[in-house]
Amino acid sequence: EVQLVESGGGLVQPGGSLRLSCAASGFTFSSFNILWVRQAPGKGLVWVSRIDSDGSSTYYADSVKGRFTISRDNAKNTMYLQMNSLRAEDTAMYYCIRGGFDIWGQGTMVTVSS
Amino acid sequence: DVVMTQSPLSLPVTLGQPASISCRSSQSLVSGDGNTYLNWFQQRPGQSPRRLIYRVSNRDSGVPDRFSGSGSGTDFTLKISRVEAEDVGIYYCMQGTHWPPWTFGQGTKVEIK
Numbered sequence: 001e002v003q004l005v006e007s008g009g010g011l012v013q014p015g016g017s018l019r020l021s022c023a024a025s026g027f028t029f030s031s032f033n034i035l036w037v038r039q040a041p042g043k044g045l046v047w048v049s050r051i052d053s054d055g056s057s058t059y060y061a062d063s064v065k066g067r068f069t070i071s072r073d074n075a076k077n078t079m080y081l082q083m084n085s086l087r088a089e090d091t092a093m094y095y096c097i098r099g100g101f102d103i104w105g106q107g108t109m110v111t112v113s114s
Numbered sequence: 115d116v117v118m119t120q121s122p123l124s125l126p127v128t129l130g131q132p133a134s135i136s137c138r139s140s141q142s143l144v145s146g147d148g149n150t151y152l153n154w155f156q157q158r159p160g161q162s163p164r165r166l167i168y169r170v171s172n173r174d175s176g177v178p179d180r181f182s183g184s185g186s187g188t189d190f191t192l193k194i195s196r197v198e199a200e201d202v203g204i205y206y207c208m209q210g211t212h213w214p215p216w217t218f219g220q221g222t223k224v225e226i227k
Contacts, residue, residue: 045206047218050214059213061215101165104164106162
C-alpha cells in the first residue's frame with residue numbers, strides 16, 4: 001500500500017523547536033518530490049515546503065523561510081521538517097504529501113503555546 | 115503569487131441534487147508545457163484531504179464518476195451530478211502551474227440541507 005506516515009508533532013513553547021518526520025512506503029520514494037502542507041485549526045490548506053526527489057532543491061513559503069529546513073534520507077525512505085523559532089501562528093496539522101499531491105499522510109499536529 | 119478564489123464558500127445541497135463549485139485564478143494556469151495544473155481536493159470531516167481531480171478534468175482512481183472537473187485559463191468548475199451523504203466535506207482547488215508557492219482556494223463547505 002502506498003503510504004506516508006508523519007510523526008514528531010506535539011506541544012512546544014514559542015521560540016522552541018520540533019522535527020517532523022514523514023516515512024514513506026509502497027512506492028519508490030527516491031523518485032518523488034515531497035511537500036509539506038499545513039492546516040491551522042478550522043482553516044484552509046497552506047503550502048509550507050517542498051524538496052526535490054534527490055534533495056538537490058528546496059522551496060519554502062515566505063512565512064517559514066529561515067526558520068524551517070526540509071531534508072530527506074532516501075536510504076531510509078524518510079523526509080524531515082526541522083522547525084525552529086516556532087510561533088503561535090505555526091500551530092497547525094502538518095501533512096506530508098507526495099509530489100503531484102496524489103498521496104497525503106494522516107497529518108501530525110503541532111501546537112505552539114506557553 | 116497566484117490567488118485562487120472559490121465560490122460559494124458554503125453550499126447546502128439536497129441529497130440527489132447537483133452541486134457546482136467555482137474556482138478562479140488571478141492569472142492563467144496554462145503552463146509552458148501546454149498543461150493546466152489545476153487540482154481539486156475533498157476533505158471529509160476529520161480526515162486528510164484527498165485528490166479528486168488533476169489537471170482540470172482527470173478523475174483520480176476510485177473517485178465516483180458523479181464528480182467532474184472542467185474549465186480553462188482562469189475559470190474552473192467542480193461538479194457533483196447527484197450529491198450523496200458521503201460527499202459532505204470541504205472542497206479545495208489548487209494551482210500547481212506557477213510555483214512556488216503552490217496555492218489553494220479558501221475551501222467550499224458542502225453540507226446536506
